[in-house]
Amino acid sequence: MKSLVDAELGDLVEDGLSQMMFLMLMQCEEEELDADSLNRFAKIPFESSTDEGAVCISACPNFQRELVASLSGADEEEVTDADVQRDGGSALCEIANVVGGQVIWAMGAEDDDDIKLGLPESSEQAPNAAEWPQRTSCFFESDGGSLRIDVLQRPRAS
Amino acid sequence: MSMKVLIVDDSRVLRMAIRRAVSQIGFETETLEAGDGQEAYELLGEQSVDLVLLDLNMPVLDGEGLLRRLAKEERLAQMNVVLVTTETNRRRLSLLQCLDGVQGYLRKPFEPEQLRDLVAEKLGVVS
Known part of the structure; x- marks a missing residue:
């Protein structure tokens, strides 16, 4: 299962959301994002034979x-x-569903039958990133809104 | 006479977006909606439709489960189904496309125009 880097994730998200949802997003740095304004979250789990993870949207x-x-x-x-x-x-x-599909595709799901996406769910609470040793993130500003996307990953428990 | 299109997706807002794209094909269409495979199964038991736009990744009964159930009951051959999905795995997509009635797939993310043109093609109308 391949890993993603921040810039690659940012480009995937930008392409997907502008194409399907007509959203013009500008990538920004984490410190430029108004983190306190993020009040709703969604995540979609994924797994492979070796790893488990989640794509989280804030x-x-x-x-x-x-x-x-x-x-x-x-x-x-x-x-x-x-x-x-x-x-x-x-x-x-x-968004979690679409980005999740793009993320696992970038990780090799096209030819790896073991990589699978779960079902998305929304939440009022941010994911606890401390539980996940590997994190890839990107940050966006749109016309008046802030969006954060994290891909959290860890080896599967045996 | 209008053509009936059944949109099966667990996301209410995405069903709205798909309905809007379908309404732009330039031919009178009636859209029906189901939030999962079970709802779609029940709806398909009550009326026939010209095209099913089917998400795969859904709760309760997913798209693949619906297709397998309809295939087992030999009802799929009379249907016209397009998968609208984030599924990327070649082998799983190939297997699903071998089922009677499955006419193709559109991978998310897609542009609304792609969906509109695909629906028009499958319904045999020019958009």
């Missing part, structure tokens, strides 16, 4: 609004706080 409310508007075809102004509350988690799960 986003602020403005990014969720932008995403829901893009997917539903509405203007951002038309998306209410209630819409963001109802659909933000589902939209982040879809």
